[in-house]
Amino acid sequence: MERVPVLKIGDILLVSIQVDMSDQTAVQLQEDLAERIVATGCHGVIIDITALDIVDSFVGRMLSTIASISKVLDAETVVVGMRPAVAITLVELGLSLNGIRTALNVERGMELIAATRDDDYGYDDLDEPGDQSTDTR
Amino acid sequence: MALSAEESGRLAGLLDEHAERTIQRWTELVGASLRGRLSQAELRRQVQELHRAVIEAARGGGFDLESESAGELRAVLAELSRGRARQGFTATETAISVYALKDVLLELLEADATDTALRDYVAFSSLVDQMGLFTFESFVRTRESLIADQAEQLLELSTPVVKIWEGVVAVPLVGTLDSARAQVVMERLLQTLVDTGSPYAIIDITGVPAVDTQVAQHILKTVVAARLMGADCIISGIRPQIAQTIVALGIEFGDIATKASLADALRHVLRLTGVETARRQPRRES
């Protein structure tokens, strides 16, 4: 069975789904990610689905579950790179991906996570980057 | 349906012998049905061409519209119907240009009330019918391709997606939105969001004459799809009567931002992005 690699970039875990996932692979990814969030203490997860040519209800549910799990583990999940055709299909399918935050690309996703973290800590903390880095480790 | 060699010969002879009278009468009959929307000279030229082509085809022996010797006639007929279709004449008006030949032939043969003349008339008639059907088919084909071309042009013309600011694209919708067009607009807007990396889209419906449930549904779906991709849509240009329709139809725009004008929408987006940049700036410096 194929496994989807999870990369750590700074304070963010980046998952770039490149294969046509079987349901098992999707479930595996869900488990791997939960473990990695705890192991690394990262506060942001970006799931890049640029390469996915479809998202069906199973993958949709997996994305929602990952978002919920990471929320519990104090990490923010952003799904990025959804193709227009996929978005149109999801709307027609009736899948709303509740609770999932989305961004157009990885860069925007990182900005979104950064902005959310800023909100959580308030503006005052921004002036002391040292403080923040101790918070997140 | 083909004429025998003798019949063809008699047809060619008849038309040739009474050439001037035939053309004159034919032109008159067609002219009456077109009610002056085509100049007499133009009409006469067309009839002359037809007349010549029919004689030529008949001279080629057993007259058959499908045969090789009738190639010229087919070309003339096709040209005639294409012209009529493009000029906006109806199918009837086009067919009459050919069917008028029947009346002319009847008048020519009436003088000679023999059995042969009667049989000839029946044979010539069915040939003219065949020509009429051929004309009709070319007419329909031309119209169909015209409609297809126009539909395509309309789609191309009426759905521009323009980038109006860094990170903001706008679609000014003009004209009636049907399902096919809405789909094109939807796809193009979403693709532009990806291509330009713009997180904001303004859908301006100032130019949309009416909003019904279906149109509203299409707009809503676009907005939801854009959200799934991580972009926000603002709807602008909602005219008072459209606002009334939306409320009367019970269409829920939910939490979708709506603004009166494109300018208001842009201001709204700029304020949103402005707040974001203000928030991010301290991080960049640090």
Next chain:
Amino acid sequence: MTAGVDLGDPQAQAIRSDEDVVRVRQLVRTVAVAVRLSLVDQTKLVTAASELARNTLVYGGGGSAEVSTVDNGRRRGVRIVFADDGPGIADLDLALTDGYTTGGGLGLGLSGARRLVDEFDIDTGPGRGTRITVTKWSR
């Protein structure tokens, strides 16, 4: 990749495992591209196929998918038949309701798939398996 696709013959794919669901998706995609469905229509059809193939596996206990091309004289399309010898569906109206599920999914499989295709036909009953035929036409 498309060399093996003979558009005349229906192509069958057994659905026995997770990986087979992926294979059904790939087969449907190849045929949809060959028939020149638009990108959005391809995506809709492949998504519907994915839902239905999974249903065949999970609820029908496995079965098969048969993909063929159709032509109605004006337009071409892709037709897929999903068949299983499972328990069948007792209450079809309920099964086609958004959000209804017996398998722990989102309950969008059947109802969602129906919205994604142009024609949807289902033949089922308790004890006689399920046979679902879907068609998507090119525009």
